[in-house]
Amino acid sequence: MPNNPADDSEPLPAPTVLPxxxxxxxxxxxxxxxxxxxxVMDDELLDEIGEWLCRIEKAAAPEKRFVDFSRLTEVAVRTNHxxxxxxxxxxxxxxxxTVKSALFSKDWVGFGIARMYESLMRGTPIDARPFRDRVTAAIWLDVPAEILKLEDKPAPLH
Structure with missing residues (x-):
């Protein structure tokens, strides 16, 4: 675990962009x-990420996921969906x-969706947790907090 997830003194490894x-x-x-x-986070976008996750999980599933809802302009996901x-x-x-899925939102609607998803995933191998603070999410995921800002430029795939 990083000694201090908020400490950005060490250079971070560059991310890669995924198809x-x-x-x-x-x-x-x-x-x-x-x-x-x-x-807009709608039913279609939610399905797109679900299908994509299913594909990557068949290859080699990462143990940690971070979803940042801060760039959403609208949440239009139907509850039954x-x-x-x-x-x-x-x-x-x-x-x-088990995989850890940290769901970050400062907006109450996005946070509410994340809380609902957390409750729906209880008892499954997907440990989903909502967060309103990136540093707390970083501590839970055991990653440097700087990474969760998602401000770095991903390297192209090889």
Whole structure:
């Protein structure tokens, strides 16, 4: 675990961009995938990320995920669709070990969606937790807090 997740004195390993939805970074050194959806979070965008996660989990599932809702302009996910999405994720998850999914939102609507998802995923191998503070999320994920700002430029895939 980093001694101080808020300490940015050490250079961070560069992330790589992954094929799939826009605004997704991979930090192999920290076994982390980060996604920063932008614009409107609707049923279609939620399904897109779910399908993409299912594909990468079949290859090599990272143990940690970070979703940053701060760039959303609107949340238009229907409640029943969120229930269906959570049910599918629990059924499709192929990982053997538990994964940590930190869901970050300062907005109350996004945070409410994250809390609902957390409750729907209880008892599954997907340990989802909502956060309103990046440093707290970094501590829980055991990664440097600087990474969760998602301000770095990903390196292209090789």
């Amino acid at each position: 799939g939805p826009a605004h997704v970074w991979q930090y192999p050194a920290h076994n982390l995938i980060a996604w920063q959806p932008q614009g 969120l229930f269906e999405f959570a049910r599918k994720r629990a059924e499709q998850f192929t990982g053997v070990a």
